[in-house]
Amino acid sequence: MITIKNLYKSFGKLQVLKGINCHISPQEVVCIIGPSGSGKSTLLRCVNQLEKPDSGTVNIDGIELTSPNTDINKVRQQVGMVFQHFNLFPHRTTLENITMAPVVIKKTNKAGAQQIARELLRKVGLSDKDDVYPAQLSGGQKQRVAIARALAMQPKVMLFDEPTSALDPEMVGEVLEVMKDLAKEGMTMMVVTHEMGFAREVGQRVLFMDEGLIVEENTPQQIFENPTNPRTQTFLSKVL
Amino acid sequence: MQFWHLNIFAINILQPILDSNGFQLVIHNMGNFLHGTLLTLEITALSVLFGMFLGLLAALLKMSRYKVLSIPGILYIDFFRGTPLFVQILLFYFGILPLVFDATSFEAAVIVCSLNSGAYIAEIVRAGIQAVDKGQMEAARSLGMNNFQAMWHVILPQAYKIVIPPMVNEFIAMLKDTSLVAVIGAEELTHSGRILVSVTYEAAWIWGTVALIYLLLTRALSMLGDYLERRLATE
Numbered sequence: 023m024i025t026i027k028n029l030y031k032s033f034g035k036l037q038v039l040k041g042i043n044c045h046i047s048p049q050e051v052v053c054i055i056g057p058s059g060s061g062k063s064t065l066l067r068c069v070n071q072l073e074k075p076d077s078g079t080v081n082i083d084g085i086e087l088t089s090p091n092t093d094i095n096k097v098r099q100q101v102g103m104v105f106q107h108f109n110l111f112p113h114r115t116t117l118e119n120i121t122m123a124p125v126v127i128k129k130t131n132k133a134g135a136q137q138i139a140r141e142l143l144r145k146v147g148l149s150d151k152d153d154v155y156p157a158q159l160s161g162g163q164k165q166r167v168a169i170a171r172a173l174a175m176q177p178k179v180m181l182f183d184e185p186t187s188a189l190d191p192e193m194v195g196e197v198l199e200v201m202k203d204l205a206k207e208g209m210t211m212m213v214v215t216h217e218m219g220f221a222r223e224v225g226q227r228v229l230f231m232d233e234g235l236i237v238e239e240n241t242p243q244q245i246f247e248n249p250t251n252p253r254t255q256t257f258l259s260k261v262l
Numbered sequence: 263m264q265f266w267h268l269n270i271f272a273i274n275i276l277q278p279i280l281d282s283n284g285f286q287l288v289i290h291n292m293g294n295f296l297h298g299t300l301l302t303l304e305i306t307a308l309s310v311l312f313g314m315f316l317g318l319l320a321a322l323l324k325m326s327r328y329k330v331l332s333i334p335g336i337l338y339i340d341f342f343r344g345t346p347l348f349v350q351i352l353l354f355y356f357g358i359l360p361l362v363f364d365a366t367s368f369e370a371a372v373i374v375c376s377l378n379s380g381a382y383i384a385e386i387v388r389a390g391i392q393a394v395d396k397g398q399m400e401a402a403r404s405l406g407m408n409n410f411q412a413m414w415h416v417i418l419p420q421a422y423k424i425v426i427p428p429m430v431n432e433f434i435a436m437l438k439d440t441s442l443v444a445v446i447g448a449e450e451l452t453h454s455g456r457i458l459v460s461v462t463y464e465a466a467w468i469w470g471t472v473a474l475i476y477l478l479l480t481r482a483l484s485m486l487g488d489y490l491e492r493r494l495a496t497e
């Protein structure tokens with residue numbers, strides 16, 4: 023589903039990705055862990071080309087993203103992204119946040135888009151919040167709307183960049199529940215997270231990143247119980 | 263006691279003014295002042311209206327990643343902000359427009375003022391767009407919107423609130439600056455003043471009235487601006 027080969031990315035002199043290789047199969051849930059600044063967000067953002075890599079390739083479902091002939095907007099429609107800080111559109115209601123992309127991009131008719139949006143709001147447990155503005159929602163509710171907004175484009179892949187890091191602890195669970203449901207439905211997911219419990223329970227594979235490289239990758243069980251790389255061991259001893 | 267004071271004021275100060283030749287002239291020529299005022303408002307309104315389209319376009323051009331787009335945007339904005347409006351008026355009326363078509367002084371005034379206003383509005387719009395959180399553009403693009411769709415549906419609707427107060431200031435500045443088009447004989451308030459002074463020789467009265475009218479207009483606009491700002495703040 024996603025194949026990343028030899029991905030390099032620098033910001034000025036700072037080399038952030040130093041040759042990333044990985045493959046993600048359809049319906050797989052891959053969690054990415056690692057210390058802050060190790061390049062996790064940058065990797066995720068290269069997958070939907072919010073950042074342009076310096077070299078290397080990203081291939082999604084047979085489409086080479088880095089090729090100049092690729093219509094990146096088309097590809098992004100297939101790749102949903104959920105941000106740490108939600109980035110909901112504050113000038114639109116939750117329902118409008120969800121219908122906007124299908125209406126604007128796919129020219130879905132409004133009634134149809136609304137029906138899908140209500141369905142998605144029910145799925146994330148916010149049926150009663152269709153008519154409110156993002157400012158009136160709690161952090162956990164905002165993030166659930168953001169997930170619904172991304173799902174409205176019916177993506178094949180979902181990218182999550184620390185979706186619960188900006189939340190008060192009591193709201194983390196409700197967002198993780200929604201993500202678990204999504205994983206159960208067979209969504210292909212790349213999840214950058216500090217929630218080791220989630221990685222263990224839902225992740226089929228865990229990638230440990232440090233200083234721009236995938237240092238170790240394995241099943242959650244192996245990574246958490248028998249980490250082989252000393253850097254993984256050090257990191258896990260701090261967070262677990 | 264108070265009435266008595268008022269009486270003294272009316273007889274000794276007000277009455278001589280009302281009787282003065284200058285005041286009578288101002289009253290008598292009120293129609294000319296109003297005509298000039300209307301044209302001033304018309305030129306200003308048209309210029310700011312066209313300026314908004316030009317400004318939005320120029321701002322988007324200037325922010326483009328592509329040099330073929332950004333360079334024309336930058337050149338346009340820099341030229342009209344970096345040269346005096348007075349010179350622009352002369353250059354276009356006497357130099358450039360005659361090569362293109364036979365513009366009346368009113369048309370020339372609107373064209374030059376629109377171009378000038380557009381350059382200032384471009385910078386206002388650009389500042390407004392840049393004040394919108396970067397995550398908004400990223401969220402829109404990550405959904406698959408192209409740059410234009412993201413601008414139109416996500417960024418601009420949020421930028422407009424930031425843009426309104428400086429836009430009101432631009433409107434006020436333009437209203438005052440249109441006085442410069444009197445030099446090419448475009449009929450507006452300052453031009454009316456010039457004509458009236460040349461036939462009456464009452465410079466103090468006529469120019470005083472012209473100044474007062476400008477002051478009333480700019481005050482009214484800035485009150486409107488304050489009102490809008492307060493309404494946006496509570497929204």
Ligand SMILES: Nc1ncnc2c1ncn2[C@@H]1O[C@H](COP(=O)(O)OP(=O)(O)O)[C@@H](O)[C@H]1O
Nearest residue numbers: 033036038056057058059060061062063064065
């Ligand atoms: N747009 C950017 N410009 C410059 N430096 C950046 C930019 N984005 C990220 N970085 C830097 O790249 C490094 C990796 O960042 P990031 O991918 O966000 O790490 P992580 O998500 O693992 O914490 C950090 O040192 C960060 O400061």
Ligand SMILES: [Mg+2]
Nearest residue numbers: 062063064184
């Ligand atoms: Mg990050």
